[in-house]
Amino acid sequence: MRRAFLAAIAATPLLTATACTVEIRCFDEACAPGGSSSQGGDAQGGGGTGGDATGGGEDGPTCGDGLKEGDELCDGTEFGGASCEALGLGPGALACTGACTIYAGGCNTLCGNGILDPGEACDGDILGDTTCVSIIPASPGGTLACLDNCADFDTSQCEAPKTCNNGALDAGEPCDGTFLNDQTCMSQGYASGTLGCQDNCSFDMSGCSKCGNGALDPGEICDGEALAGQSCGSLGYGGGNLTCSDTCGFDISGCSACGNGVKNSGEECDGQDFAGATCSTFGFSLGTLACSSDCTVVTNGCSNCGDGEVDGGEQCDGSNLGGQNCQGLGYTGGGTLGCQGDCTFNLSACVSQSCGNGAIEAPESCDGSNLGGSTCASLGFAGGSLSCDNCTFNTGGCTYCGNGQINGGEQCDGGNLNGQSCQSLGYDGGSLSCNGACAFNTGGCTDCGNGTVEAGEQCDGGNLGGASCATYGFYAGSLSCNGNCTANTAGCTNCGNGVIDPGEECDQTTGGVTCADLGWDYGNLTCNANCTYRTINCHFQACDPICP
Numbered sequence: 001m002r003r004a005f006l007a008a009i010a011a012t013p014l015l016t017a018t019a020c021t022v023e024i025r026c027f028d029e030a031c032a033p034g035g036s037s038s039q040g041g042d043a044q045g046g047g048g049t050g051g052d053a054t055g056g057g058e059d060g061p062t063c064g065d066g067l068k069e070g071d072e073l074c075d076g077t078e079f080g081g082a083s084c085e086a087l088g089l090g091p092g093a094l095a096c097t098g099a100c101t102i103y104a105g106g107c108n109t110l111c112g113n114g115i116l117d118p119g120e121a122c123d124g125d126i127l128g129d130t131t132c133v134s135i136i137p138a139s140p141g142g143t144l145a146c147l148d149n150c151a152d153f154d155t156s157q158c159e160a161p162k163t164c165n166n167g168a169l170d171a172g173e174p175c176d177g178t179f180l181n182d183q184t185c186m187s188q189g190y191a192s193g194t195l196g197c198q199d200n201c202s203f204d205m206s207g208c209s210k211c212g213n214g215a216l217d218p219g220e221i222c223d224g225e226a227l228a229g230q231s232c233g234s235l236g237y238g239g240g241n242l243t244c245s246d247t248c249g250f251d252i253s254g255c256s257a258c259g260n261g262v263k264n265s266g267e268e269c270d271g272q273d274f275a276g277a278t279c280s281t282f283g284f285s286l287g288t289l290a291c292s293s294d295c296t297v298v299t300n301g302c303s304n305c306g307d308g309e310v311d312g313g314e315q316c317d318g319s320n321l322g323g324q325n326c327q328g329l330g331y332t333g334g335g336t337l338g339c340q341g342d343c344t345f346n347l348s349a350c351v352s353q354s355c356g357n358g359a360i361e362a363p364e365s366c367d368g369s370n371l372g373g374s375t376c377a378s379l380g381f382a383g384g385s386l387s388c389d390n391c392t393f394n395t396g397g398c399t400y401c402g403n404g405q406i407n408g409g410e411q412c413d414g415g416n417l418n419g420q421s422c423q424s425l426g427y428d429g430g431s432l433s434c435n436g437a438c439a440f441n442t443g444g445c446t447d448c449g450n451g452t453v454e455a456g457e458q459c460d461g462g463n464l465g466g467a468s469c470a471t472y473g474f475y476a477g478s479l480s481c482n483g484n485c486t487a488n489t490a491g492c493t494n495c496g497n498g499v500i501d502p503g504e505e506c507d508q509t510t511g512g513v514t515c516a517d518l519g520w521d522y523g524n525l526t527c528n529a530n531c532t533y534r535t536i537n538c539h540f541q542a543c544d545p546i547c548p
Helices: 004-010
Strands: 387-389 392-394
Touching: none
Parallel strands: none
Antiparallel strands: 387 392
């Protein structure tokens, strides 16, 4: 799939949007494997699972190093020529996830569908009742068009008024040269920027931007606190705080790749990804590596016990007893010395001639029920029941569980999780803990983020469980999913229902409000698709600015 994507990017400037033909993050159930979407995915959604990205070894691609290599679809700001337009998804901006897959939630898939959707001033030939004359009242006419991003009208083919460019603001001219009639980008419904004037005396809003108004406008990935339901976790990072930049792109500087299960640049490991390293890499012969919560390798589970060599800290190893026998250890009755699995001597078959008289005599550790005051705890265990077998301690009833260290047979111990987490155990998130038997308690783990709506979840990634804005009592808009699998209605609105609801200035109609009511001299007040007044066709009675 990825090779096909790379080939398509190189061979054609535009990919079909009739199905999920490339391995990008999809935004609805139709974009799941085997599905298709007539619009290439809902741009307002988000979530999804993205593609696979492997950490790779030292010689392979490393996600997060800013270099797009191997199977990576992107890395940092490198997209290999991919763009919203090249993917057939409409104007907007792509983002790169922490797993080096593409997030296309900022692509405007609605612009160009021939429908005037919320936030659009126009769409293709759909211009509403707006004409060149309604925007430039003094214009003889001309051809009004729609900008490619559907955000505003293209007035470049409108005819200029006869008085245009005479250095004075005449009646019917929105502007003339440097005279802008006290208008700004903000008064024209934008959030910021510098307003200009075109040669035909219509406003030039190419320097205006809606970025910064706190609303997700078409083509924006985010805006202020509006993050389209996304988080560091949903973008493939291990955690952190996702924010929005002042250019309405994701600011991932607060996100951490550690915890996403992929060994990224600067990490020794991540979850179960050790980039091919094993205990032997660190000089051990046996055991299993673990990865800490800060993505460094933990070798506590590694050991040389079992390699047949008596190494430092070992009394024996397998059949290698280091030249010792029962007699050499003080057992005058002889017997057979053995080696336990932890490379300590097994003295159970060694015999002391005085064993059984109830008195502890050298080299006896105990005798019958006489333990000499010793307990499991005094022998270094956390607890349990100590007994005596052939005048040597039988620690089979003792346990290390509770000492905070990971000993043989334990998955964890108290707060020591051996570097494991819910994610490293195959879950998508949550809080891992340890039970009293030193085994993992996964009750606090969750599969939120796997794309399947499960018990306790309202949604999961791009899977909204069939819900929509209407499900939550809204008229229109785009429902998305929060990183904690709850529905995000920030993209929902009642705008468009024809009723001026709280927070709306207008809705399809202005409710009888006119340009004059807003302080203008004359003109045609209309309503933007986002239910704010559109005053572009309101005008002041022009006065020659060079006259007193």
